[in-house]
Amino acid sequence: MPLRPENAHHARLLRVLREGPRSRAELGEVVDLSRSTLSAEVNRLIELGLVEADGLAASRGGRRSGIVKLASRLRFVGIDVGATSIDVAVTGGELEILGSVGEPFDVREGPAVVLEKAMSLLGKLRDQGLAPEIHGVGIGVPGPVSFRAGVPVMPPIMPGWDRFPVREELSQELGCPVMLDNDVNIMALGELHSGPAKSVDDFLLLKLGTGIGCGIVVDGTIYRGVSGSAGDIGHIRVDDTGPPCSCGNTGCLEAFFGGAALARDAEVAARSGRSPYLAQRLAESGMVTAADVTAGTAAGDPTSAQLIREGGHRVGQVLAGLVSFFNPGLVIIGGGVAQMGHTLLSEIRSVVYRRSLPLATGNMPIVLSELGATSGVIGAARLISDHVFSAE
Amino acid sequence: MPLRPENAHHARLLRVLREGPRSRAELGEVVDLSRSTLSAEVNRLIELGLVEADGLAASRGGRRSGIVKLASRLRFVGIDVGATSIDVAVTGGELEILGSVGEPFDVREGPAVVLEKAMSLLGKLRDQGLAPEIHGVGIGVPGPVSFRAGVPVMPPIMPGWDRFPVREELSQELGCPVMLDNDVNIMALGELHSGPAKSVDDFLLLKLGTGIGCGIVVDGTIYRGVSGSAGDIGHIRVDDTGPPCSCGNTGCLEAFFGGAALARDAEVAARSGRSPYLAQRLAESGMVTAADVTAGTAAGDPTSAQLIREGGHRVGQVLAGLVSFFNPGLVIIGGGVAQMGHTLLSEIRSVVYRRSLPLATGNMPIVLSELGATSGVIGAARLISDHVFSAE
Known part of the structure; x- marks a missing residue:
């Protein structure tokens, strides 16, 4: 039976x-x-089986x-479909994995x-008895x-997916509410739930991976723009004379530092003999x-570091530029490439703190995601729990 | 006597x-x-003198x-302090000038x-009997x-103003509520109230004048960022090899196209003989x-147009880049330089429609402000009316 708060007070209490x-x-x-x-x-809420008593306070x-x-029977599922991976998690009501x-x-x-494939991965978790019921599924693509x-x-990188009814398909398959969002927004939601962004109203989550994107949080909620493409920064121009990009322009950020661009530059370094490590x-x-x-x-290859x-x-x-424009309270760097850690972080910090408006960067930390790969599934669970724990 | 809605319903009705x-x-x-x-x-509300009856509907x-x-006695004042000008308007409750x-x-x-000076300009309007009472003042700087x-x-361009208590001074002087914001935000509010943005939730107002700035409207309200500097885009980098900027960096947008930069380039064109018009x-x-x-x-000088x-x-x-990031429903170009009209607009459109994400520009118009110089004073009046017509 689907969960349904009966009014706005219920929704607020559940959250x-x-x-x-x-x-x-x-x-x-x-409240x-x-x-x-x-x-x-x-x-x-206790009668409805959404909440349960848990002893007495001091x-x-x-x-x-x-x-x-929250009732211990509550189960949400977070699915994070990446370009080259699928991750699935079952969480309780507090979104603990x-x-x-x-x-x-x-x-x-x-x-x-x-x-x-995602359903078969979920099946493995259910076989372990982790989710007798499922009260909602969040999925990022x-x-x-x-x-x-x-x-x-x-x-662009998902042939065959255009307008495919992901939400409806999964909802019918599993008999519960489903919400779909892009991978960057669910990462931002994950950070909002359990990362350093927990106490920040307005922040940016920069995802550096196969693609490059940005999750935008305004006043504690995802800002999606009028057609849902807000944060799609991979094709912002860096330099007119830069390399050609898959989008048909030249000098886009992804053409410099997307996954494919990095592999391309690494191969050149390997073939030219400039990096024995990459050549090997x-x-x-x-x-x-x-x-x-x-x-x-990580292994100390100077060409890789460069x-x-x-x-x-x-x-x-x-x-x-985005920091000058948006004046966020925090910037989090996440995604696969973020595992390059402090070499990457120090370079990004150096440029941002030099080139952004001082008034905007005064108290603004730039940090690496501490959640790593789990931010996607946690954020997907957060997405659906926001929906389930609402009175609309 | 200051106006005060007694509850949130009053505030909603007044708005x-x-x-x-x-x-x-x-x-x-x-409602x-x-x-x-x-x-x-x-x-x-009628008892309180905030609203009045106006006949019967069909x-x-x-x-x-x-x-x-709204009661016909309501008066707001909008003050728009520019780098080189002061404009003052008295409006009624519906913000009509x-x-x-x-x-x-x-x-x-x-x-x-x-x-x-602003008070003396306001005095001129009051001498005409336009504002026996004043219920609030909005001011932009x-x-x-x-x-x-x-x-x-x-x-940066207002020596002596740092931390000057503008709101408090004016409020004590006039005995009414006062709100202060920057000139770009009040222009955006003006457009929100009476321009083409009226029906758009998320939009950008680009001000091109002595300085360059951007008003950001999210869901019908000004987004100011965590330290109030959101939209300060004049020092976003365009090109590392560009001209030096007053901020100490090189290649900022204002160093290319702020008022001072344009005057600098025009003088070079005049002295070099490239433009007989400017030389004259x-x-x-x-x-x-x-x-x-x-x-x-406007006079057909090709060098000026260039x-x-x-x-x-x-x-x-x-x-x-900002359009890819923010995915607005509309971009409005305003400010003094915007009077350069369609030569400017066509160039901006050409670059944005070529370089932004197609998904973001699909239904996004880029237009010149139709309000022109009045958007500032109307927006300032809107700012204070938002405050007066609130229950907080």
């Missing part, structure tokens, strides 16, 4: 409890309700207040095959999405990838 | 009536209140519904002199503002200004 158990006294401080109304609403002078928490599984998988296999329609829209990777596997550059940087620095410089140039 | 008179039946459709509550609240089958409108006056004035004269504190913050202006007045380039373009095209190209490069 507060998503942050963890609360005493009834604490809930009263957060602006009379003592008797609050008590009635909480009791109703005394604060008067009668001890009862602690309540109860179990997760991931596999390399090519999104170009098309929606039917990819979603079947690596391309533009019509959030209202729940379908991908002209996604090329000889061993017949190709060099962005991941080889990451590994090379490629990362050059890329970080380009990212910094674009980010500096 | 709806700011758009024009409504029948009680129409108000009922907009989610029971018939009897609505009736009581409207009557209370019959829609049943009893004719009474029309109400009842009278306005403006004069060239140098903001570098400092806050005491400038505000005294050409630099960064702490919106919460009501003071300018390190404004130089000979006549001993200097060339951005306004001469505007006039030159300067505008080159500047428009740079603006387009920055705007293209």
